[in-house]
Amino acid sequence: MTTAVAIVGAGLGGLALARVLHVHGVGAVVYEREPARGARGQGGMLDIHSGQAALREAGLIDGFRAIARGEGQDMRLLDSDGTLLLREDTPPDAPQARPEVDRADLRDLLLDSLPEGVVRWGRAFESAADGVLRLEGGGSARYDLLVGADGANSRVRPLLTPARPAHTGQHVVELGIPDADRTHPELAAMVGRGNYWVLGDGQSLGAQRNGDGRVRLYLSFYRTPADWITTCGVPFHDPEAAKARLLELFAGWDPRSTALIGACDDVVVPRAITALPVGLTWPSRPDTTLLGDAAHLMPPAGEGANLALLDGAALGRAVAGHRGDPGAAVAEYERGMFERSAAAARQSAQLQEAMAAPDAARRMLAFFQPG
Known part of the structure; x- marks a missing residue:
C-alpha cells in the first residue's frame, strides 16, 4: 500500500518533500494558492548550509552547486560609527560550506525536478477532515497524510495546535x-x-x-x-x-x-x-503534520530555509520507510523535527536578543570569533 500524500504549499520545504518522495517512488500532490509559478517574487539570497544534506538526498546537490554563489560567503561586520570589526573574503577554492543562492533559483531547481502536474497552481487549501481535503472555489481530494507546508500563517496548523505566531x-x-x-x-x-x-x-x-x-x-x-x-x-x-x-x-x-x-x-x-513559541510541539496525529515555518517559525537567523529543506527530506524518508503506515512515519519525523527545530529556535531567539543590545556589534563579533 502506498500512502497518498497531500502537501499544502509549494515553498522550499513542501517541494523538497515532494522531490524526496518522488525519488523513493511515492507519489504526492502539492496544492499551491499562487496562480502560477512566477506569480510573485521569491525574495533574496539564502545561506544554505545544513540544508545541503537534504538536497543531496533529493539527488539535486550538483544542480545546487551550479547555481550557488560561493563568493556570497564573504562578510563585512561594522559598528555604527563605521569601524570595521570583521572582514571575511572567500578564496576561490574554498569549500562551499555556506554558499548563498537566490531563493527563486533554488525553488526552480526543486520545481524542475518534479513530474508535470505534481504542483497544482491556484488551488488554495480551505479545510480538511476525515481524510478529505477541500479547496477554495470547490474541489476536494482524499489523502492518507496531509502536510502543512504553508508558511507562517499556515491554514493547516490549527488542525494540530492553537499556537499562533x-x-x-x-x-x-x-x-x-x-x-x-x-x-x-x-x-x-x-x-x-x-x-x-x-x-x-x-x-x-x-x-x-x-x-x-x-x-x-x-x-x-x-x-x-x-x-x-x-x-x-x-x-x-x-x-x-x-x-x-x-x-x-x-x-x-x-x-x-x-x-x-x-x-x-x-x-x-x-x-x-x-x-511561534520556542520548542512548540503538539500531540501526534497519524494523518496530519507540519514542516518549515508552519511548524517552527522563528526570527531570521539563517536557519529557516535550511530547516524547511531538512524537514521535507526527513518526512519524505520516513514516509518511504513506513509505506502504508503514515502514523509511524509522522511519529518518527516529528521526534527529530521537534528536537532539531527547538535547538535552532533557541539560538535564533538568543541572536535576536544580542542584536537588540546596545553593544550588538561587539556581541556579534564574539559570536563569529568565539574565544
Whole structure:
C-alpha cells in the first residue's frame, strides 16, 4: 500500500518533500494558492548550509552547486560609527560550506525536478477532515497524510495546535539598489560580494549582494511595538519620503553606510517579524503534520530555509520507510523535527536578543570569533 500524500504549499520545504518522495517512488500532490509559478517574487539570497544534506538526498546537490554563489560567503561586520570589526573574503577554492543562492533559483531547481502536474497552481487549501481535503472555489481530494507546508500563517496548523505566531519586537524594512555595479559602483564595492552588516543600539543595517546584481538592503528595528509600521512616522506609501524618514532614524551612523538608503529605488517594504513559541510541539496525529515555518517559525537567523529543506527530506524518508503506515512515519519525523527545530529556535531567539543590545556589534563579533 502506498500512502497518498497531500502537501499544502509549494515553498522550499513542501517541494523538497515532494522531490524526496518522488525519488523513493511515492507519489504526492502539492496544492499551491499562487496562480502560477512566477506569480510573485521569491525574495533574496539564502545561506544554505545544513540544508545541503537534504538536497543531496533529493539527488539535486550538483544542480545546487551550479547555481550557488560561493563568493556570497564573504562578510563585512561594522559598528555604527563605521569601524570595521570583521572582514571575511572567500578564496576561490574554498569549500562551499555556506554558499548563498537566490531563493527563486533554488525553488526552480526543486520545481524542475518534479513530474508535470505534481504542483497544482491556484488551488488554495480551505479545510480538511476525515481524510478529505477541500479547496477554495470547490474541489476536494482524499489523502492518507496531509502536510502543512504553508508558511507562517499556515491554514493547516490549527488542525494540530492553537499556537499562533506572536510579534518578536523586530520590524524589518526591505529596500534595494538595482544593478548596483553600474548605478552605484562605489557602494557596490563597499558592500562587496556577499553580506555587509552594520550594527548599532537596537537597529541594524544589512546589505546583501544578489545574483542578479541587485543589492538588497534590510533595515532592522529590534525594540518596537506590534503597531510600529503605522506609528513610526515613516510614510511607506511615499518611497522618497519614506527613505528620508529612514535616514533620520539612522542619524549619527556612519554616512558611508547610510548612503545605501538614499541610493535605493522606490520598493520599500516593511515587515513585522513574528515567531511561534520556542520548542512548540503538539500531540501526534497519524494523518496530519507540519514542516518549515508552519511548524517552527522563528526570527531570521539563517536557519529557516535550511530547516524547511531538512524537514521535507526527513518526512519524505520516513514516509518511504513506513509505506502504508503514515502514523509511524509522522511519529518518527516529528521526534527529530521537534528536537532539531527547538535547538535552532533557541539560538535564533538568543541572536535576536544580542542584536537588540546596545553593544550588538561587539556581541556579534564574539559570536563569529568565539574565544
